[in-house]
Amino acid sequence: MYYDYNCYIDMYHDDTCYIDMYLDYNCYIDMYHDYTYEINRYHVYKCYIDMYHDYNYYTDRYHDYNCYTGMYHDCNCYIDMVHDNSCYIDM
Incomplete structure (x- = not known):
């Protein structure tokens, strides 16, 4: 597991990746329009x-097997789901 400061x-589960957030809600994923991430x-x-946030994260949906955010800011987090059994942040 890799961490950055944002x-x-x-x-938590074998088939689900949960995104948690801290530091003033700088990085989170809203899936169900409630408080489940x-x-x-x-x-x-x-x-x-x-x-x-001041700068918008965005999801690039051009790739069928890849859902990621491209962010050029302090957080600079990159969510890579190309691998079947891994979901991680690559700093």
Whole structure:
């Protein structure tokens, strides 16, 4: 598990990657329009990034097997789900 000072990924379940957040909600993923933050690795084409921050995160949906955020700011987190059994932040 890798950490930076704005966001981190915590793995709670075998089939689900949960994104947690801290430091003034700088990095999180809103999936269900409530306060549940998760990405389902098997439905990455449905996930999106909803970021309330000075700079917007965005989800690139051009790749079927990759759901990631491209962010050029302090957080600079990159969520890579290319691998079947891994969901991690690459700093």
